Amino acid sequence: MNNFSLPDFKQLRDMSRRADEAAVQQALRTNRPTLNDLAALLSPAAGRRITALAARSAEITRQRFGCAIQIYAPIYVSNYCINRCAYCGFSAGNRIKRRVLDIDEAAREAELLKGRGVNHILLVSGESPERAGVDYFVALAQRLRDHFAAISIEIQPLDEDEYAQLFAAGITSVAVYQETYDRELYPTLHLSGKKRDYDYRLATPQRAAAAGMREVGIGALLGLSDWRAEGMALGMHLAWLRHQFWRTALTVSFPRLQPAAGGFTALQQVGERQLSQLLFALRIFDHDVGLLISTREEARYRDGMLGLGPTRYSAGSCTAPGGYSDEQEATEQFEVDDHRSVDEVCAVIRQRGLEPVRKDWDAGFQMAASA
Numbered sequence: 001m002n003n004f005s006l007p008d009f010k011q012l013r014d015m016s017r018r019a020d021e022a023a024v025q026q027a028l029r030t031n032r033p034t035l036n037d038l039a040a041l042l043s044p045a046a047g048r049r050i051t052a053l054a055a056r057s058a059e060i061t062r063q064r065f066g067c068a069i070q071i072y073a074p075i076y077v078s079n080y081c082i083n084r085c086a087y088c089g090f091s092a093g094n095r096i097k098r099r100v101l102d103i104d105e106a107a108r109e110a111e112l113l114k115g116r117g118v119n120h121i122l123l124v125s126g127e128s129p130e131r132a133g134v135d136y137f138v139a140l141a142q143r144l145r146d147h148f149a150a151i152s153i154e155i156q157p158l159d160e161d162e163y164a165q166l167f168a169a170g171i172t173s174v175a176v177y178q179e180t181y182d183r184e185l186y187p188t189l190h191l192s193g194k195k196r197d198y199d200y201r202l203a204t205p206q207r208a209a210a211a212g213m214r215e216v217g218i219g220a221l222l223g224l225s226d227w228r229a230e231g232m233a234l235g236m237h238l239a240w241l242r243h244q245f246w247r248t249a250l251t252v253s254f255p256r257l258q259p260a261a262g263g264f265t266a267l268q269q270v271g272e273r274q275l276s277q278l279l280f281a282l283r284i285f286d287h288d289v290g291l292l293i294s295t296r297e298e299a300r301y302r303d304g305m306l307g308l309g310p311t312r313y314s315a316g317s318c319t320a321p322g323g324y325s326d327e328q329e330a331t332e333q334f335e336v337d338d339h340r341s342v343d344e345v346c347a348v349i350r351q352r353g354l355e356p357v358r359k360d361w362d363a364g365f366q367m368a369a370s371a
């Protein structure tokens, strides 16, 4: 199989600016959107029709996902990192309080989340294979697998055989964000460490899918490069993965830069309106993709987006290792903006006529389908 590749980023930027009103109308009407339709949906012309985009996105989301909003929470197990990424609080150059949880400590964090009604956990770490490598995550997954409906990871990119080991241990989903698909900008932000290798990172979702992971998540960190071009790249990456790995469920996350240790400021402003347009465009382009909104965003915004496109919300999150237990000894990755508990977030979802889902049914459906 060939690796996924992209056209020049400037070409993506140009494509996403060209559309006129007629192209936007066509993209809103069609049931089989093309990349040209995606470009139209990301364009300034579509930005002036944001209400129509929201309505179409809501309609598709209701048809494909019903009322369900899946709930998950992250567990940060380590903030050690061997990479220097200019925008990240965990960057190797930053003088922060570092900590890696041992298996008992990580299991205690998981138990606390379980007590708060969380059934889907996302294990997160900085990239430090010596402190939290494959063996560590295998041991942790084996400890937790019988207690949770789904265990996802957002850790250093791995080889296919390593993902296969993690899948066998009980991890079913991998999230890995390219951060920026802008190949020229990428090395100016990833200053040292393995993450400087753009191509190895770009091929990570396909290695995870090839290893049998049930779900693979991609994303771009918004605030680094042109968000419209990132949207085109995300759409192309999604379409390619869907074609190659039709059994794998796909998700997209929309992290916007937040204040963090190191004091990096965004290179591009991405406001809520732009974030919403990007999310609606991807929903209209790919009817089945799961769309995640994390607690990086304010409660007001998250509540406002309910029913319009997102299908999964994090809740009650802490981004520091050990942060759910009593004492907070380590530095968080970034500041969260929605501080509500899991129950409070679920209550709002219900008030909007939607159903917070704490159990992951996908695994059961997929097992039944492949039986």
Ligand code: SF4
Residues within 6 Å of the ligand: 081, 082, 083, 084, 085, 088, 089, 090, 091, 092, 125, 126, 127, 195
């Ligand atoms: S973004 Fe990831 S790899 Fe880069 S410094 Fe932060 S934790 Fe490390």
